[in-house]
Amino acid sequence: MKALSVNNVSRSYGKVQALKNVSFEVEQGELFGLIGPDGAGKTTLIRILATLLLADSGRATVDGLDAVRDYRAIRRRVGYMPGRFSLYQDLSVEENLNFFASIFNATVRESYHLIQGIYRQIEPFKSRRAGKLSGGMKQKLALCCALIHKPSLLFLDEPTTGVDPVSRREFWDMLASLRQQGITIVVSTPYMDEALRCDRIALMKEGGCLKIETPQNIIRQFPHTLWSVQGDPMYRLLKDLRRHEDVISSFAFGDAHHVAVRSERITTLQLEENLKMLDYKNVEVKEITPTVEDCYMQLTMDNEQ
């Protein structure tokens, strides 16, 4: 039995179509990522799976249970961490944990082994009010609360948004260790670099899935040669690159432009020369392996054509 199966699910809010015929399956014990920017439909999808929203059409099953008909049974066995911090700010760390354990008829002791690794990091602050925790610690506490009833499946809606890079890495380490313990995890994130931590990802855009694959395969399937190009001034450089006849696409990526080229017609040295002729200073062109973000951009472009 699949841990999750989504079949042609659509959902709109008024005139805005948030999800368009989304279908995918998640295996037991898989760490599945929903990757995409704000407005891609990630939250809507997770809410439908967590039985909080009804799909307009299509069908979803969670652990073989129908997301609409068997919502009570699903709610007993899944853990859900909403996008915004949804613990009680005026209760202490320990009180929050005990409360969420009690509403699932569980005790902290029973599932301590599951949260131990995470809880140990916030345990020194256990009598502090949840509202006074840092962003990273809040997310760790929220994860503990979502795990307290030993769910077989975990839904996490943008757990690392607004969290510092170190805490983000720690958080993904925790997810990896939960996956080791056999919990199926569906996690959404707008950070493309986090996609590599997932077993498989769905790249989402405007309510649809561009591609569902392992991150490694997605990168492997990148159709072009990719170069990183630097040179001053950067803004004019982007425009000139896009005008260049051997360039397929060019996107700004922090301090360099990522450029997909027809490598059979041009070499890095040739491009460097071309740019120097156009008065660019500090020109540097080198071949790179594409990132998930490069693939996302490419897929978006292919999709539009």
Place this chain on the structure above:
Amino acid sequence: MGTKSNSRLSAVNGQLIKKEFRHIFRDKRAMLILLAMPVVQIILFGFAITNEVKNAQVAVFDPSRDASTTRITERLQASRYFDVVRRLGSAAEADEAFKEGTVSLAVIFGENFDENLWRTGEAAIQLIADATDPNQAATLTGYASSIIADYQQELLQLHSVPFRVTAQVRMLYNPQLQGAYNFVPGVMGMILILICAMMTSIAIVREKETGTMEALLVSPVKPFALIFSKLVPYFALSVVNLATILLLSVYVLNVPVTGSLLGLMMLSLLYIFVSLALGMLISTLVATQVAAMLASGMALMLPVMLLSGMIFPVESMPEILQWLSSIVPARWYINGVKKLMIEGLPVASSMKEFAVLSLMAAAFVAVSIKKFKTRL
């Protein structure tokens, strides 16, 4: 279901309720408002509408200036309640004095007062009071009447002939004269519904707004248990408030519970429950705390103040407003409290109020359970 799962189920409810109490106790400001509001209101209302009148300014029109009128005027002047500040040239001048606002009571003696009294055994005095403050007016005319009655009593003892001085009382500006005791039931009706409905609706909606409802929904907790746990702490708080109000009104304001205390308590508990249910209903209809506050403020505070008979008597409202007021729970409660507490009527007299409030409670609970969303 075995007993074990049952006891675990009630343990869930226990935890939910415990959590609600924590929310309330940790919000010190809200706590203070909740517990201090009834005290402040009762004391404010109580002393604003005090019955004590001292040195009220009195104008006298005395056309005959004979022995009797002089004696009565002297007695008025001698009492600590009155201060005769003005002699009027004509009865019509009284109007002017009132308009100037310099006097709050006018005493108009009839023509040939003494002569009439001796010859026919009857003489007339008119007492005119400024009843823009109805309670003060009632008190003033009451005191003045009793001073006149005293004088009459004295005459009776001295002479065998029965004399009658009839004091004719006229209330200017507010002939209905709402009683001074009216505000205790009114404040009870208002405070209880405000605390119960506003606070519960805000408490429930807060969970929606902060997103904790989202986390709670994805759990096995039944919606009913969730809501029920919100009602319990506010029920407890309201009972404390009810006790405060009753103690204050009996011992500080000297408004006694003349009827059955048990009946009054039963009615109040029922009313508290109606208010909680109303708060529950509001919480299912709105999405934000501000909306909940506005809804309970607009939907409860104003109708309670204006339509419940707390300020304006229901009997003198236009028919449509009377009809409208009958859907205001506070109206029925205030009516019942007046009967049980002030008028001292038996519990059976307020069966109608009990019945109406029970019906309202059932309706509110039914609608809010139906309206409660198990999804977002």
